[in-house]
């Protein structure tokens with residue numbers, strides 16, 4: 001099995017737990033326990049949120065339990081093909097109304113902070129997290145009984161790093177083995193003055 005190495009070319013030094021994180025599609029066969037998954041959610045729990053409203057809501061399924069299969073069934077086929085080999089799946093949602101009953105403008109931002117904590121805590125424990133927007137949110141909303149003040153956002157595949165890339169379809173295997181990670185430069189998206197459009201679509 002080919003060892004996977006990733007190169008993250010930073011311009012400024014950053015914490016290793018951020019630098020070494022990446023999103024695998026092949027996962028180790030060793031199962032994840034409920035308490036391992038809850039430990040990741042605990043890290044999310046301590047994220048900040050607007051007025052501490054904590055809009056995140058999470059459905060979790062461990063491989064082998066029916067919830068895992070129900071989350072899997074909400075993913076687009078492309079994601080199902082590899083995510084079926086994860087050891088746990090999350091479905092993330094957020095409350096779209098705030099304490100005043102108005103539109104909660106920062107809810108998805110706050111869910112993002114939650115997930116930021118989850119993926120870094122996961123990496124700290126040798127667990128890879130692969131977030132997915134490719135799902136049917138309407139199906140997932142009804143499958144898990146969400147009411148209208150909640151919106152489904154993403155799904156997340158979890159499992160220990162060290163999966164066999166040969167288990168993936170050819171193009172995804174190439175992605176998995178790609179060494180160099182790429183990002184826009186800080187000076188392309190951050191300005192000490194007026195906004196400048198330095199990133200062309």
Ligand SMILES: Cc1cc2nc3c(=O)[nH]c(=O)nc-3n(C[C@H](O)[C@H](O)[C@H](O)COP(=O)(O)O)c2cc1C
Pocket residue numbers: 021022023024079130131132133134135154181
């Ligand atoms: C909100 C969100 C949605 C994503 N949707 C998908 C998806 O549907 N399928 C997929 O294979 N990867 C998906 N990704 C993974 C990204 O493609 C990946 O994070 C990005 O290429 C950067 O790679 P890295 O996480 O390894 O640094 C998603 C990531 C995020 C944060």
